[in-house]
Amino acid sequence: MSDLPPGDADHGLFVAPVVVVSHTFPARPGALPDAELFVREALEPVVLEQAESAALYDAITAAMLAAAGPDNGAFDVTVRIFADDVEVEVLHGASRRWLGTSPRAGDEPFGAWLEAVLARQGLSQEAAAQQVGVSVRTISRWLHGDTEPRLRDLRRVHAVFGPPAAG
Template identity: 40%
Template sequence: MVSVEVSTKVFPARPSAVPEIREFLRGCLADSPLPESEDRELGNTILSTLLAAAGPAGMIEISCRKYPGRVEFDVLPSATAHLDPATPEPDPEEPDPAESFAEWMTEALRRTGTTREAAAQRLGVSVKTVNRWIGGQTEPRLRELRRIQDQFGDVPLR
């Protein structure tokens, strides 16, 4: 018989959840710390996997299975309509202490010389949606973030 420890957590499919997701994964890897290069690779893999797994419910479910000598992860879209009760709901009024998505998006538009109207058209969203992102009122879901990355480059993970 093999001992297996399973941890599962549901996260909102938003860029602001990425640091919490990475911390969850690091907790799963606590007994086997990664070198810096593999940590960077893990961050890139997490983002690309989350982008591919984002579903219409806007939630991502991550499961960690610890076996003796190895750890496995699953990243899946989740139909769960609520977060883990231990995870507080994000406060939309509270700014992220790190560079916010709004600041990054504003800079990306300035850097590329793109108007909000042109960005909305290129991303397949309304100008009102782009204005809300830039104003910090909302953040894109991961399925929208994929299009943003395709048009404006990698969103930094803070």
């Protein structure tokens, strides 16, 4: 602590390490599971409780909606890990533009996730469409990556099939 003026070294100054990880995601429904996975991986081995997971989902959804629009908005997720505490901050950056095609290389796209869910449950596109309340054509477009669900549809998909499992 040689940078402190003489006499200040004995004032009980304590320096604790802080780990900060941050990531920017495009403001589109397909980024919701990616953002949740980012937080879960940053917090490993800590597992979020159900109420914490719900609060995280709501915060990410709110930031995504605030940033969404014709300007290809984005939202930021920052995780700060202290010695005895954790902070997760989700902010929308509607004025910034998202330039990438995928927020993180290697993350599973929404269509691939949905395809795996349907295969695991032995459901056809028709059955999935009926359960979610959308057309078979919409399910097909999601599966092929032509489109992604609107937020209200994404909420119904997660209500029917559950949200993506943490890594």
